[in-house]
Amino acid sequence: MSKNTIDNKIQNLTILGLLIALVAVSTMMIKIPVVSTEGYIHLGDSMIFLSAIIFGKKKGAIAGGIGSAMADLLLGYTHWIIPTLIIKGLMGYFVGLISNGESDNLINIRNSISLIFGALWMVFGYFVAGGIMKGSFLVAATSIPANSIQAFAGALIFIPIGIALKKTKYFNQYA
Numbered sequence: 644m645s646k647n648t649i650d651n652k653i654q655n656l657t658i659l660g661l662l663i664a665l666v667a668v669s670t671m672m673i674k675i676p677v678v679s680t681e682g683y684i685h686l687g688d689s690m691i692f693l694s695a696i697i698f699g700k701k702k703g704a705i706a707g708g709i710g711s712a713m714a715d716l717l718l719g720y721t722h723w724i725i726p727t728l729i730i731k732g733l734m735g736y737f738v739g740l741i742s743n744g745e746s747d748n749l750i751n752i753r754n755s756i757s758l759i760f761g762a763l764w765m766v767f768g769y770f771v772a773g774g775i776m777k778g779s780f781l782v783a784a785t786s787i788p789a790n791s792i793q794a795f796a797g798a799l800i801f802i803p804i805g806i807a808l809k810k811t812k813y814f815n816q817y818a
Contacts, residue, residue, distance in 0.1 A: 659702055662694045666710025666731075671718055680773065680786040682723060687711055688797025691735050692761060693805055696754055700739025708732025722776065730768035734761045749805045758801070762794035 670687030677683055687710065695703025711731035715723045741757035769790050773783030 658698065659705060662690070662698065662702055662706035663710040663713070666690045666694065666706050667713040667717070670711055670714035674718065677786070677789040680769070680789055682720065682769070682786070682789075683718070684789055684793045684796075685714070686797065686800060687714060687731075688734075688762075688765065688794055689800035689804065691731060692738055692758060692798060692801040693808070695735045695739035695761070696742045696745075696749065696757065696801075697805065697808070698739075699744065700736045703735030703739035704732045705735070707735030723772075726769070726772035726776070730765060730772065733768070734765050737761055737764055747809075749802065749809060758798040762791070762798055765794045766790045 666687050669690045670685045673686055675684040691703065691707035691711070694706040698706075708728045708731050712724045712728040715721065715727050720727075738757045738761040741760055742754045745751055745753040766787055769786055770780070770783050773786050774780035777783055
């Protein structure tokens with residue numbers, strides 16, 4: 644293996660670790676409990692969107708799944724770890740797949756579609772997981788409003804953060 648290959652692997656692993664931590668910390672930083680869902684509203688989705696759109700589907704999936712599952716573990720929502728790992732991991736993957744590296748100008752059709760799809764996927768995923776876990780899809784439907792607020796707020800929060808990061812000369816060399 645050449646030095647450049649090793650350096651590239653180290654750089655990718657470092658970026659991935661930072662993205663996982665960014666998702667976990669932003670999920671844990673501001674947490675609004677939602678009693679009806681036994682979950683919480685948070686800002687972590689904005690960092691999943693950032694990871695997926697700027698760094699691609701693989702990093703988006705890993706950062707979204709592992710970072711969000713770690714937050715559930717550390718905050719005591721252990722019953723949601725596996726569903727969160729799957730739902731948020733697929734959310735990051737789908738957003739990265741749909742945006743397909745369209746990160747030069749963050750406000751474009753592909754990225755907008757990816758944000759909407761990612762938000763809807765998250766709401767649907769937690770509805771299904773809640774229905775299975777609670778044994779009632781009617782009860783799980785109570786999660787739809789809170790999850791919708793969280794998902795679409797995450798998309799809106801991502802936009803100014805993503806634009807600001809893209810304007811930095813240091814950030815562009817790693818994306």
